[in-house]
Amino acid sequence: MKGSEHVRMTSEEMREAYPDQALGLRNAIYPEDDDVNFITAEVVYVGETMDQLLERQLINKEPIFTWYTGDGPAFPFVDICIIY
Numbered sequence: 001m002k003g004s005e006h007v008r009m010t011s012e013e014m015r016e017a018y019p020d021q022a023l024g025l026r027n028a029i030y031p032e033d034d035d036v037n038f039i040t041a042e043v044v045y046v047g048e049t050m051d052q053l054l055e056r057q058l059i060n061k062e063p064i065f066t067w068y069t070g071d072g073p074a075f076p077f078v079d080i081c082i083i084y
Contacts, residue, residue, distance in 0.1 A: 006042040011067075014043060020070035022050045026063055041067075 006026075014023060024045030028038035044064055045053060056062040 006044055008040050008042050010040050011038065011069075014067070015069045018043075018046055018069050020068075021046065022048065022053055022066055022068050024048065024053045024056060024062075024064040025067055026065070028065070 008027075009017070023043055025038075025041040026044050028041035030036075030038050045056070048056075050066060050068070053064070053066040057064060057066065
């Protein structure tokens with residue numbers, strides 16, 4: 001999913017539609033007392049590695065955040081790198 005094909009979904013819908021995948025999200029809606037656990041967000045990128053999504057955030061300065069739909073570690077596929 002790239003370009004203008006953005007779909008707003010809940011985290012449960014994302015887990016069901018894209019199991020065990022890293023997603024690039026934006027425009028999240030959060031509960032009033034919680035800035036971490038979103039209610040819904042627009043799914044912008046699907047099918048990219050965590051490294052590709054982080055590059056979009058850090059190097060390309062895209063206003064997205066990365067979220068992993070699986071139950072494992074939050075960043076299971078990231079190569080460790082140090083940016084100087």
